[in-house]
Amino acid sequence: MNPRVSLVDAGYRGVVRPLLFASHHGDPESVHEQMIGTLARFSRSPGLVAAAKLLAGSRGVPTTVAGIDFPGRVGLAAGMDKDGRAVLAWQALGFGFAELGTVTAQAQPGNDKPRVFRLRTSKALINRMGFNNAGAERLHRELSLLGVYRGNGGAGIPIGISIGKTKIVPVADAVDDYLASLDLVIPHADYVAINVSSPNTPGLRSLQDGGALLTLLKALVERAAGRAPLFVKIAPDLTEPQIDEVLAAATDAGVAGLIATNTTLSRDGIDPAEQSLAGEAGGLSGAPLTVRAREVVGYLVRHTDLPVIAAGGIMTADDASAMFDLGAPLVQLYTGFIYAGPALPARINALTRRNP
Numbered sequence: 623m624n625p626r627v628s629l630v631d632a633g634y635r636g637v638v639r640p641l642l643f644a645s646h647h648g649d650p651e652s653v654h655e656q657m658i659g660t661l662a663r664f665s666r667s668p669g670l671v672a673a674a675k676l677l678a679g680s681r682g683v684p685t686t687v688a689g690i691d692f693p694g695r696v697g698l699a700a701g702m703d704k705d706g707r708a709v710l711a712w713q714a715l716g717f718g719f720a721e722l723g724t725v726t727a728q729a730q731p732g733n734d735k736p737r738v739f740r741l742r743t744s745k746a747l748i749n750r751m752g753f754n755n756a757g758a759e760r761l762h763r764e765l766s767l768l769g770v771y772r773g774n775g776g777a778g779i780p781i782g783i784s785i786g787k788t789k790i791v792p793v794a795d796a797v798d799d800y801l802a803s804l805d806l807v808i809p810h811a812d813y814v815a816i817n818v819s820s821p822n823t824p825g826l827r828s829l830q831d832g833g834a835l836l837t838l839l840k841a842l843v844e845r846a847a848g849r850a851p852l853f854v855k856i857a858p859d860l861t862e863p864q865i866d867e868v869l870a871a872a873t874d875a876g877v878a879g880l881i882a883t884n885t886t887l888s889r890d891g892i893d894p895a896e897q898s899l900a901g902e903a904g905g906l907s908g909a910p911l912t913v914r915a916r917e918v919v920g921y922l923v924r925h926t927d928l929p930v931i932a933a934g935g936i937m938t939a940d941d942a943s944a945m946f947d948l949g950a951p952l953v954q955l956y957t958g959f960i961y962a963g964p965a966l967p968a969r970i971n972a973l974t975r976r977n978p
């Protein structure tokens with residue numbers, strides 16, 4: 623292994639992860655907040671970010687997808703940095719792009735805590751955050767202050783921004799709610815992800831149904847007016863006929879691509895020792911999702927020419943490789959990054975350099 627990667631890896635596994643997992647009685651959300659807080663401070667020191675990128679950052683292999691030049695093929699998945707607090711830090715951790723959000727038009731607190739559960743033996747998480755976020759307006763202000771605008775490389779890597787529906791807005795009024803978010807984030811987004819697949823906002827996933835999805839996507843594509851490409855993020859729990867409906871709507875509306883997948887409602891693949899947590903409501907991510915996410919990505923690639931960004935249970939470089947082999951040009955990490963740390967993007971970058 624590259625000595626830089628093994629140093630980062632040993633540091634994360636030996637020191638950072640045990641400290642993070644042990645603190646606050648290991649409550650995963652407090653740990654997450656602590657990590658984002660640290661990265662947010664780091665992100666505000668441009669000199670430090672540049673030095674870290676130079677010393678420890680791993681280089682990916684550049685690729686162009688939907689007209690965007692990505693310096694590497696592994697990105698940060700939505701939900702990790704919802705409010706863009708650590709936006710400049712992600713480039714130094716080996717990511718070739720980062721998806722901020724999901725933000726909603728109105729700021730909202732999300733569900734009651736606890737709302738994230740760690741299933742360590744299963745290498746998984748269950749979360750029912752419910753789009754806790756400071757709102758699209760706040761993200762717009764944060765990115766304006768940092769000078770991060772579409773196409774200007776202000777974050778060192780392309781930035782995607784994920785938008786979703788405000789909880790208190792009825793599903794029937796979802797279009798205007800998404801449009802309000804789109805208007806605020808589009809100046810800053812290299813791409814915009816339309817999240818219709820979180821299991822934690824009541825009724826949200828019904829927006830994946832053909833008719834409703836077509837109406838929503840048409841309105842968003844029209845408003846985007848070619849300024850930034852739009853990607854639709856889908857659930858792993860769709861049947862093949864439902865995926866066909868999504869593809870028809872995505873193609874008709876003229877979106878640029880798909881992101882597959884979000885978390886699952888299934889509880890398959892949880893270790894028997896952790897069955898007591900299987901009853902927690904929310905979306906399951908991590909290793910139990912690996913196979914299903916691959917099936918969905920494979921199906922999509924076989925049935926559309928639109929590019930597919932693969933997410934879901936990518937826990938190792940081999941898992942990323944399987945997604946690339948299926949035809950996904952880009953991958954994203956969430957749970958795998960929590961368990962493995964910055965060594966995972968570094969390993970995936972190393973693999974793409976050996977095997978471009």
Ligand SMILES: Cc1cc2nc3c(=O)[nH]c(=O)nc-3n(C[C@H](O)[C@H](O)[C@H](O)COP(=O)(O)O)c2cc1C
Nearest residue numbers: 699700701723724749883884907908934935956957
């Ligand atoms: C705590 C948590 C919060 C998440 N929040 C969002 C979100 O706001 N928007 C979104 O599109 N996906 C969100 N996700 C889903 C991830 O982006 C990803 O699609 C999913 O977890 C599968 O990938 P993984 O197995 O690598 O975690 C979240 C996942 C977790 C674990």
